[in-house]
Amino acid sequence: MSVPASTFPAPVYRDTVLRQVFADAQRFFLPSLLEIDLAHVLMLAKQGILSEQQAAQCLQAILELDQSAIAAAEYDGSVEDLFFLIERKLAEALGPDLAGRIHTARSRNDLDLTMYRMVLRERLLQTLEANATLRTTLLRIASEHRASILPAYTHNQPAQPTTLGHFLMAYVEVLERDAERLQACYTRVNRSPLGACAITTTGFPIDRENTAERLGFRGLITNSYGAIAAVDYLAEACSALATAMLSLGRFAQEMLLWSTAEFGFLRLSDGYVQISSIMPQKRNPVPLEHVRVLASRALTEAQAVLGTLHNTPFADMNDSEDSLQPLVALAFADAHRATTLLAGALSEATFHTERMRERASRSFLTVTELADTLVRRGGISFHQAHGMVSAAVRRATSDDPKALAQDVHQQAIAAGLTLALPELLQALDPEYFVAVRSIPGGPAAVALDPELDRAQAQQEHDEGWIDTERAHLARTSEALFREARRLAGLATDGVAGA
Numbered sequence: 001m002s003v004p005a006s007t008f009p010a011p012v013y014r015d016t017v018l019r020q021v022f023a024d025a026q027r028f029f030l031p032s033l034l035e036i037d038l039a040h041v042l043m044l045a046k047q048g049i050l051s052e053q054q055a056a057q058c059l060q061a062i063l064e065l066d067q068s069a070i071a072a073a074e075y076d077g078s079v080e081d082l083f084f085l086i087e088r089k090l091a092e093a094l095g096p097d098l099a100g101r102i103h104t105a106r107s108r109n110d111l112d113l114t115m116y117r118m119v120l121r122e123r124l125l126q127t128l129e130a131n132a133t134l135r136t137t138l139l140r141i142a143s144e145h146r147a148s149i150l151p152a153y154t155h156n157q158p159a160q161p162t163t164l165g166h167f168l169m170a171y172v173e174v175l176e177r178d179a180e181r182l183q184a185c186y187t188r189v190n191r192s193p194l195g196a197c198a199i200t201t202t203g204f205p206i207d208r209e210n211t212a213e214r215l216g217f218r219g220l221i222t223n224s225y226g227a228i229a230a231v232d233y234l235a236e237a238c239s240a241l242a243t244a245m246l247s248l249g250r251f252a253q254e255m256l257l258w259s260t261a262e263f264g265f266l267r268l269s270d271g272y273v274q275i276s277s278i279m280p281q282k283r284n285p286v287p288l289e290h291v292r293v294l295a296s297r298a299l300t301e302a303q304a305v306l307g308t309l310h311n312t313p314f315a316d317m318n319d320s321e322d323s324l325q326p327l328v329a330l331a332f333a334d335a336h337r338a339t340t341l342l343a344g345a346l347s348e349a350t351f352h353t354e355r356m357r358e359r360a361s362r363s364f365l366t367v368t369e370l371a372d373t374l375v376r377r378g379g380i381s382f383h384q385a386h387g388m389v390s391a392a393v394r395r396a397t398s399d400d401p402k403a404l405a406q407d408v409h410q411q412a413i414a415a416g417l418t419l420a421l422p423e424l425l426q427a428l429d430p431e432y433f434v435a436v437r438s439i440p441g442g443p444a445a446v447a448l449d450p451e452l453d454r455a456q457a458q459q460e461h462d463e464g465w466i467d468t469e470r471a472h473l474a475r476t477s478e479a480l481f482r483e484a485r486r487l488a489g490l491a492t493d494g495v496a497g498a
Contacts, residue, residue, distance in 0.1 A: 014077045021322040022075040025082035028329060030071055032118040033086065035477065036111055036194065037062050038484045039214040041102055043207050045487065049104055052487070058102050060488035061093040063481075081322075083108055105204040106197055109228050109316050113193040116325060118215065120237055123332040124186045125469060127241065128179055130339035132463050135175045137343045139459060141351070142168040143452055147445065148353040149430045150265075151360040160368055161360040161430040164351060165452070166443035171251050172455050178244040179462050185236045186469070192217035193227035199316060200224055214483075216476040231309050231320045234328065238302035241335055245302070248338055249295035252288055255346070259285040264355050269348035287345045294338035301331035357430065362399050366428045369436065370408060373427040378417040388412070401428040 009018050025033075038059060045055035070085065079085045091099040146165035151158045192212035195201060201224045212220055221227040258265035268285050276282035305327055312319040367389050374385035392407040405424040412419045426432050438444035441451075485492045 009077055009080070014075075017323070018077065018080065019075045022082055022085075024322065024326050026071050026073070028119055028325060029115045030067060030082065032115045033083065033111070034062060034065065034067070035118070035215060035480060036114055036211075037086075037102060038480055039211045040106060040194070042214060042480075042483060042487065043210045044101075044104060046210060047205055047207055049204055049206070050101060054098060054101065056488050057094060057098060058090075059484045060490060061090050061099070062102075063484060063488060063490060064093070065089060083111070105202040105206045106194070109198050110193050110196040112321055113196075113228060114215070116321075117189055117191070117193065117217075117233065119325075120234070120328070121186060121190045121473075123329070124182055124189060124237060125466060126336055127244075127332060127339070128182050128186075128462070128466050130336050130343070131175055131179050131182070131244070132459065132466065134339050134343040134346075135172055135179075135455075135459055137347045138168050138172050138175070139452070139455055141346065142172065145351060145353065146448055146452065147434075148351070149357040149360045149434065151356065151363075151365055158359070158363045158365055161365050161433045162443045163434055163448070164353065164356065166434075166448055169448065169451055169455065171247070174247045174251075175244075176455070176458055176462075178240070178247065181240040181243065183462070183465060185233075185240050187218065189233050189237060190217055190469075191219045191221045193221045196221070196224035196227035199228045214476060214480050216473040228316050229314045231312075234320065235306055235309060238305045238328065238331060241331060242299045242302040245295040245299040245335055245338065248335075248342065249292050249299065252291040252295060252338075252342060255342075256285060256288045256292065259288065265352055267350045267352065268345055269350075272345045272348060285345075287341055291338050291342045291345070294334045294341070298331050298335035298338060301327055301334060305331065360430045361401075364393050364396075364399050364404070366401075366430055366433045367393060367404070369433045370405070370424060370427045372436075373423060374408070374412065374417070374419070377419055377423060378412060378415075380415070380417070388415075401425060404428065 041050065041055050041058045041062070044050040045052055050058070065086065070082075070089070073085065079088060087099065087103070090102065093099070142165040144165075145168070146163060148164040150162050150164045150167055152160050152162040152167065192208065192215060194211045194215070195206055195208035208220055221230075255266055257263055259268065266285075268283075268287065272285070272287045273283045274286040276284065305324060308324055308327070309320055371382060371385040371389045374380055374388065375382050378385070388408055388411045392404055392411065395407060396404055402425065405421060405428060409419065409421045409424055412424075434443045436444065438446045440447055442448070482492050
């Protein structure tokens with residue numbers, strides 16, 4: 001739709017809105033827009049709304065558009081947006097009458113929502129692929145260090161011994177739940193709104209299932225009003241992303257803490273540290289800081305999407321459309337950067353297991369098991385056992401396990417309990433502490449090893465799901481272009497998409 005420059009757009013509107021929207025559409029949506037055109041024309045021909053000859057001419061014109069030139073075009077205000085630029089180019093190739101028939105039984109409303117969903121499903125797949133890469137890295141490290149003793153912390157204070165494998169599996173499970181949420185979201189995003197038209201469908205006998213299938217969708221957003229007005233598909237995607245980034249940022253913060261000289265549990269490889277411009281000795285784990293800030297950015301950007309949508313009308317509104325989509329893109333891009341960077345940094349990292357074990361052997365971290373032993377072997381209540389051990393800890397002048405065990409042993413004798421000193425010493429050994437925690441979810445090998453196997457199987461399942469969806473989209477895109485070229489009378493050999 002060409003418009004007189006003297007009446008529309010006003011220069012301020014052009015420069016503050018339309019120019020930016022045009023550039024965003026060039027960057028994010030051009031390939032999807034052209035695929036929708038192809039699928040729609042093929043469907044119109046199938047339904048007899050366009051003759052085969054008309055469809056062939058339209059398809060040829062769409063296929064022969066110079067995408068590079070369109071993507072590089074400067075916005076001059078002679079058209080409202082990218083859609084109308086393409087419509088004008090098609091009119092130049094086909095004549096306005098035939099080009100105008102392409103738009104039969106559709107609106108920019110359903111066309112836009114279809115583009116948004118096509119691009120969003122790709123972002124979700126990319127996020128899932130990054131999630132899978134990070135999980136692969138963590139599973140390898142967890143398996144290698146399933147028995148490496150590690151001090152666990154609560155309230156930023158040393159608490160109990162566990163293993164590095166047990167700790168990492170906690171975050172692997174978080175990533176699994178992130179993947180589950182993202183997959184479920186993908187299935188709802190990957191439904192077609194095309195055919196809803198402006199908001200109430202059309203009187204033409206179109207086949208919505210046909211265009212949905214050609215564009216790789218797994219079904220329809222059936223109700224036409226909801227197809228245009230509802231934004232829960234976008235809110236759900238950003239909510240799942242924000243949840244994932246919240247967890248990623250917390251884990252990155254833990255890795256940064258481990259990288260401090262005071263902790264000394266983690267050392268990044270030389271490729272993942274920066275030196276100081278003035279202090280020659282510095283090895284700054286800056287990539288982990290970038291992970292943290294990128295995760296925080298993605299989280300707040302995703303929340304900003306929800307904030308923008310809050311209290312908007314349940315109808316077709318710009319609040320959820322052109323000006324919002326770049327923020328969605330930025331949130332997913334930052335999330336992908338954060339997840340990919342963390343996987344890369346940890347893939348080459350070194351964990352100082354001797355230092356971890358030494359720290360787990362100090363600060364009375366095993367005394368919970370000492371109290372448990374008094375309960376199991378002495379038959380007293382845990383409350384009484386807790387009091388005896390707590391008293392010994394308060395009296396201790398060091399965290400020497402022998403002195404602590406002797407104190408508790410003397411208390412046990414005074415209480416009439418028959419406990420051998422070696423039993424109490426054994427209870428204070430970090431490896432023993434881990435070994436007896438063998439119920440599901442615990443750090444003992446008998447509990448952790450099956451979880452590693454389960455997580456590996458889940459990883460393979462999720463990677464298979466991603467591969468299946470990728471193959472489905474590639475297959476439908478290839479079929480779309482092949483059929484379009486066939487009907488247009490163009491060569492179909494080697495067709496792989498736009």
